[in-house]
Amino acid sequence: MSKNKLDNKTIAFLVTDGFEQVELTKPWDAIKKAGATVHLVSIKSGKVQGVHHEKQGDQFDVDKVVGDVSASDYDGLVLPGGVFNPDALRVNDEAVDFVRDFFKQHKPVAAICHGPWTLIEAGVVDGRRVTSWPSLKTDLTNAGANWVDEECVCDEGLVTSRNPDDLPAFCDKAIEEFAEGKHAKQTV
Structure with missing residues (x-):
């Protein structure tokens, strides 16, 4: 195996304005360091605005608009959190379809903090063991997920x-899953 676990892999990061900046930058850097090509995908072109909790963060250049790409273009997906980001993504049909297609294609997906809100809208959490920011517990449970309060969960x-x-645990596990590739039991 190559020195870099993710050589020849391309990973999408789906965000829009209001994403928690560190939940993009830390996984982005770790996944790139592991050898992957990474694309910042958004529901709009140009730049997207990061946040540090409620304070404005940096702006980031969008690589691809979600309507112009497909899950088949990628080996995995990362959904950073932040309150505004997933709330806007989950009402965008193209973003929701993009997320759902990763599950239809049995590809790994990593979501942190409020990121699982978009998973609920995509209809992919029923029967799954997941964690999230605590305020999403009821939403995830109502969508059929088995919510647990643990550092990192993989299902x-x-x-x-x-x-x-x-x-740290999220990045390590996401890299491991992206390296492993498709999961036959991962279905919608």
Whole structure:
């Protein structure tokens, strides 16, 4: 095997304005360091605005607009959190379809903090063991998920974590799942 676990892999990061910046930058850097090509995908072109909790963060250049790409273009997906980001993504049909297609194609997905809100809208959490920011517990449970309060949870290629404190475990597990590839039992 190559020195870099993710050589020849391309990973999408789906965000829009209001994403928790560190939940993009830490996994982005770790996944790139592991050898993957990474694309910042958004529901709009140009730049997207990061946040540090409620304070404005940096702006980031969008590589691809979600309507112009397909899950088949990627080997995995990362969904950073932040409150505004997943709330806007989950009402965008193209973003929701993009997320759902990763599950239809049995590809690994990693979502942290509020990121699982988009998974609920995509209809992919029923029967899955997941974690998230605590305020999503009821939403995830109502969508059929088995919510647990753990640092990092992996269920058939779906990696979830609670908050930025969990980023080291989240990044390690996401890289492991992206390296492993498709999961036959990961279905919608």
